[in-house]
Amino acid sequence: MEASWDPVTSPGNCNLTYRVSWNHTTNLEPYITTENYFNITGLSYFTTYEVCVDPLVEGLTTIKKCEISTTVTSVPGGPPENIIGVSSTTEDLTVEWDPPATPNGVITNYLVNWSPDDPSEPISTTATTYTLTDLEPCTDYTISISAATAKGNGPPGDASQTTLPKAPGPPTNVTAAMVLNHSDRLDVTWLQPPSRCTITINTISWSLNSTGDLIHRVTIDANESYAITGLDPWTTYLVCVSASTLGGDGPDGHCIKQTTDQDIPFGPPQNISARTIMAETVQVDWDPPASPNGFITNYVVTWSSTDQGEHMAVINNTTYTMTDLLPCTSYIITVSAATTKGNGPPGLTEGNSSISVPGGPPENIKMVKSTMESVTVEWDPPAIPNSVITKYTVFITPNDALTQITGTKYTANGLQPNTTYNITITAVNCIGNGPPGSILGETKPAATTPDGSANAWVIVGVVMCSLLMLGILLVVVVTLVKRTKGRKDDDDDRSDTLTFYTGKNLFSVKTYSNFNVVKYLAVRERLVMHHYYKGIKKNSTSRGRRWLAAVALGEARTPSEEFFEPLNDLINKNLPSTSEHNHDDFMEPSRTEIPDPEDDDFVEPPATDQAPPEDDFDHKTMTNN
Secondary structure, X not given: OEEEOOOOOOOOOOOEEEEEEXXXXXXXXOEEEOOOEEEOOOOOOOOEEEEEEEEEEOXXXXXXXXXXXXXXXXXXXXXXXXXXXXXXXXXXXXXXXXXXXXXXXXXXXXXXXXXXXXXXXXXXXXXXXXXXXXXXXXXXXXXXXXXXXXXXXXXXXXXXXXXOOOOOOOOEEEEEEEOOOOOOOEEEEEEOOOOOOOOOEEXXXXXXXXXXXXXXXXXXXXXXXXXXXXXXXXXXEEEEEEEEEOOEEOOOOOOEEXXXXXXXXXXXXXXXXXXXXXXXXXXXXXXXOOOOOOOOOEEEEEEEEXXXXXXXXXXXXXXXXXXXXXXXXXXXXXXXEEEOOEEOOOEEEEEEOOOOOOOOOOEEEEEEEEOOOOEEEEEEOOOOOOOOOOEEEEEEEOOOEEEEEXXXXXXXXXXXXXXXXXXXXXXXXXXXXXXXXXXXXEOOOOOEOOOOOEOHHHHHHHHHHHHHHHHHHHHHHHHHHHHHHHXXXXXXXXXXOOOOOOOOOOOOOOOOOOHHHHHHHHOHHHHHHHHHHHHHHHOOOHHHHOHXXXXXXXXXXXXXXXXXXXXXXXXXXXXXXXXXXXXXXXXXXXXXXXXXXXXXXXXXXXXXXXXXXXXXXOHHHHHHO
């Protein structure tokens, strides 16, 4: 600052000086000058000073004059003071400050700048506060503020402040990879989202793609890979990955669909069933396993029985027909499913190679030959055998002859001439008898003489035979009646009635499908008289007296010529004729009655399952049975 004044007139030639002083001076001594001006230095800008000038004249007293003046404006002498951040969000910062301590003039404005992401030009404000916007989260910002006067900008002041953290965006490049031969695993990778905030954790979740049901969610320290385990084989999952910071959890990235590797089926095929569709043929049906664990490439079917080894078939559908099975055989059947990884566990069922009894009668029954004493019939097997036909039962009435054979042709011998017979044929398999088929067969008439009459010798023979049998019967009946009336039986074991189950009388032919009775009718005279006699004499118990009925009602099984040979030998060789015994000896005990089957009190004897063995049909066996 330059101070000037008008010179003072000095009287005479006295020395004249001036004393200049001002406040805020650091000099204790004023400045003395002889000039009428003085350049004051060292003053502050934009500061008001009081400048005084005292003329000094030797020997005279003068008056001090003072003036107030302000120094010129300049740029601020320092930065704004007390710069601080007063608030912060994820994207905003607010700062405050005070004016510079030496503004050096009127502060016209403040210039605000920051880094990073500084603006292209500083922000000007007249206030001592400012909010920075559109910032990045989790970022340390340096804010620079300077004051300005009319002369320019002063030096800047700095402060640092950090924006708050913010939840990140979604991870990128998410992948989920099938792991070969590890059917319960998926390997997941991703890239962390771009963010100035630190990723602290990642969250991986997976759900069933078919239903959307969440299976599991797991949180791990920040990473870019994870192996999901414990999954189901051959199952498609939806896998999602998200990231988190201190500012929160980010959204899921692009979720990925992926399927686990195949495995063997965990269970057997479902609903396995076996049904016999025809003889020796079984069809097996099933549904795929509940957990196939992959593409079913084939099914393995096995079947086995006690008498046949195991058989196997590999097929690619859900039904299979087993053929050429053993007849009437139960089979254990297993079915297992397979994928490219191998076979699963088998399911088990049981099937039988036979359906039921034959489904129809023998077909095409016809008589192919007839004589006076025989007829020959032929037939074809049933159309629906339902199994192997093991035999045929041939039943002929009215003589009630029962025969079982294995072929499809049969000749019935010992028939009456000129008689019509009903021949019934039934097919038998391992299950049982099928429905019968029948045909009428007629024997040829007896031989005749040239004049047309019957052969006299045949007639005489028949009459004589009939009279002889009738006489024997009468003797037996009369003797039994007399002895019954003359004795009271106190022994309960001997009071049983012996019933000859041979039809209405001993000369009639009626058998109830029992081949033993038929044979006994052929030898009835000697059988009744001698076997009955021997049975009673050797064993007077009720078992002995019931012997004839037990034999007559023996088990009905297939007769053969070999079976009757021992009986014929027994009759011819071991049994005496009636003349060897008188009637009294023969009929002892005489209290056993032979009731007439036509009587009201006639009781048929119960059936018995006992029969003389075919290879041991002797007198001892017969009397004990």
